[in-house]
Amino acid sequence: MINLTKDAIVAINSENPASLPAGQNPVVQVLQVKKATASQPNAPDRYRMVLSDGVFYMQAMLGTQLNHLPEQEVLVKNSVIRMTNYAVNTVQNRLLVIALQVDILESSHEKIGSPQNYDPAKAQVQPQGQSHQQPQTTDNKPTIAPPQSKGPSSQAPVYPIEGLSPYQNKWTIKARVTQRSDIKFWSNQRGEGKLFSVNLMDETGEIRATGFNESVDEFYSMLEEGKVFFITKARVQIAKKQFSNLQNEYEITFDKSTQIEPCFDTSDVPDVKYNFTELQNLENLEANSITDVLGVVTSVDDASQIISKSTQKPYTKRELQIVDRSQQSVRLTLWGKLAETFDQTNEPVIAFKGVKVGDFGGRSLSMVGASTLFVNPDIAEAHTLRGWYDQQGKNEQFSTFNSSSAAVKPESSGAVNSNEIKTLDQVKQSQLGLNDTGKPDYWSGKATVTYIKKDNLTYPSCPNDMKKVTQDMNDKWRCEKCESSFDAPEYRYIVTCNATDHTGQLWLSGFNDFGLELFKMPANDLQAMMNNGDEAAYEATVKNALGSTYNFNCRAKQDNFNDNVRVRHQINRVNNINYKSDIGRLCDSITKLEVA
Structure with a gap:
């Protein structure tokens, strides 16, 4: 017989933990699980749950990384689960649990007890004479301990990125910088300024963070790619999807109160996560979609410049040819400073994250503002590709898309x-x-x-990325994609x-x-x-x-x-x-x- 953890709902809410230290693994019952309506187009599916400890119940969400459980009908109504990692947020003055890691103890079970909706006032009444502040433990009832993972200065719990929302004020995240943009300058009717952005990642997900003006001076040189930091007292808001391809409904903005400190214990923060597409499968993706690819660079063209007819400004480009085990070859274009400094000519294995799929005349790839590349990454897929290419791949013939015919x-x-x-x-x-x-x-x-x-x-386009641009009050043309302004657009058919x-x-x-x-x-x-x-x-x-x-x-x-x-x-x-x-x-x- 499975026993639910006594007073789990009360203990979770009284301590408001954000992460789950060892031993704090409450066993609860899922009274309901159903798909929630997406808040934004193309947002990942989210599943709502109602969790019960047999006495009280409360609202909960399932982390998107666990969507496969309800989709495969492993997590169903009345399932009994052990939550091995979770976060608690306040949404419209109500507490909401986000389950980040769970063990399914039993998928089919009758409803346990007659639980009531959790109310802090009613929860002060101690059922059966037991204390909510120090739940008792039996052999079958795991202990609910207070959170122990703290940020270095804020003393706030270390929150998972998956658990962040605009409704949670006191939080600290521990995250790795996976991508840092160049400093960009802007000018409009409200004045001039500068900004930069970084992509942050922990074991639960990724989020984009942006700093403006003073934040650029304070944090840009510190936030180096690959390093891990504690970040707190920043603003969480709805993500502007036109500037990011990360699967997160929210983004972070640094402000005057933001605190960022280096973290030297990085063992629990993973390296960059990839969702690789084999090159032969690029034709199955929509044009202009974003994907990750892994390939061996077989040829590198010299850097060249194209001159914008509207601004007369030069733009540097460099084209690579990459191949993979699907015996497919594809052209990939680098732009700007990356194209100027790229010097990998010894057939390296490179992981490209967030590259754009082109379609004219066949499939091609292009680095865009949020794209990153990692040369000879220390991941299993890269080692496998390296071994295959050195042993046999370099002697094989590769298929090409019709991209060459576009020229x-x-x-x-x-x-x-x-x-x-x-x-x-x-x-x-x-x-x-x-x-x-x-x-x-x-x-x-x-x-x-x-x-x-x-x-x-015709339409007015950005010389950098060919996206449509709009004219502001100062007669400047603004590209929201690359956050640049121009005196005149480049028209395209x-x-x-x-x-x-x-x-x-x-x-x-x-x-x-x-x-x-x-x-x-x-x-x-x-x-x-x-x-x-x-x-x-x-x-x-x-x-x-x-x-x-x-x-x-x-x-x-x-x-x-x-x-x-x-x-x-x-x-x-x-x-x-x-x-x-x-x-x-x-x-x-x-x-x-x-x-x-």
Whole structure:
């Protein structure tokens, strides 16, 4: 028979512990477990619970790292669990337990006792004459001890990152710095300033922290990547997802009262956590999604500079080629100072965290603001990859995505994949993009542009990351993604057109490379026509693009718009028609028909 820990709910709330020292492992019953409504789009699932000690019950949440327990129906209604790590927060004047580590003692059990909702006033009445301040222990009843893990100065409990929320004021976290940004400067109608950000991690999760102005001077040089710190008296708020790819609903802001001290006992703080995607599986990810990859760097290009046409500022880039055991090779781009200083040319194993997946012309990868890389990391996956590459990988042939073809000029061969060639009617009849897997379908075909939507053909973008920028009150252009301001944006194309062949017509959408080929000029020049009021030249440029015929390589992907399911056909690549190649392909088709 399993006994619940006597007075567990009262002891948890009276001490308000944030972590679980050895021996403090209350056994409680889960009266209810169900999925909570997500507070933000794309936020991880959260599960609510009601915990009981047989006398009282209270609200609780399950740490996201334990979501597999209810999803696999291991943790169900009336399960009996031992909480080996948890935190307690105050939410709207009510206490909420967050279970961080649990042992499932029994998954199927009848309800134990007749517990009542925990009320601090009622809890002062000591049931059965026992003291709540010092719960008694039997062989089957674990002791509830007060929290013992303290920060060095605050004497507040050391909280897990998973347990932080805007409703908890007194906390200290012990976390490792996994990424530190450069110092960035900003200017707007409210003045000027500077900022930096760090990613912090402990055994329960990750969170982003940002410091402004005085905090930059005080903490930037201290918070070195890889080191562990005690951090307290900072502000916890809802995360701005446009600046971070961490799976946390909250973020931290340093202020005047923030205290940060180095921690030299780092044994209980893990190194960087990864969720690696094999390179061959990159095609299963959405474009612009963020992922972690591990690969051997097989080639390193020289650093090069591109000049922004709008600001005339140079931007440094460097391209790498990486491979892994899936025998796939992919191009990865470094930017800025990292591109300038990167000097790893001896085929190192590198773990890339938080890189962006590109899609034009095939899969590619790119370091973005929050990305990090670790050369020859001391992790099992890296050692395994190193051994495989040295023994056999370096002598093998690797598959490549179509990323290399993205650089093919319009005057090149114009060849398409004969296995994917379809007429527009075949594309519709095959219902490409509407498969059950939700993955995109790819097709190739020849068609003529017969109509172009003239509205919003261009958009103002950031020269660094191509994200859309907005204009502030001082006529500066602001990129919220990289937190930079510019005197002028770099315009890029976003084209919606109708293409036609002998079987029908289809709406296609394309981006900057397609626009450059279609209009034979940069988007800045076309936008200048509109800004200068030269509508006649603008109309003539669009009209001249009509009637252009290309070999299209497209991606068909299901899309939801106003609750209606539709297929969006996105242009990955266009090539001018190579008539010699087309004639040869048609002759081959005729020969096959004659044989049949």
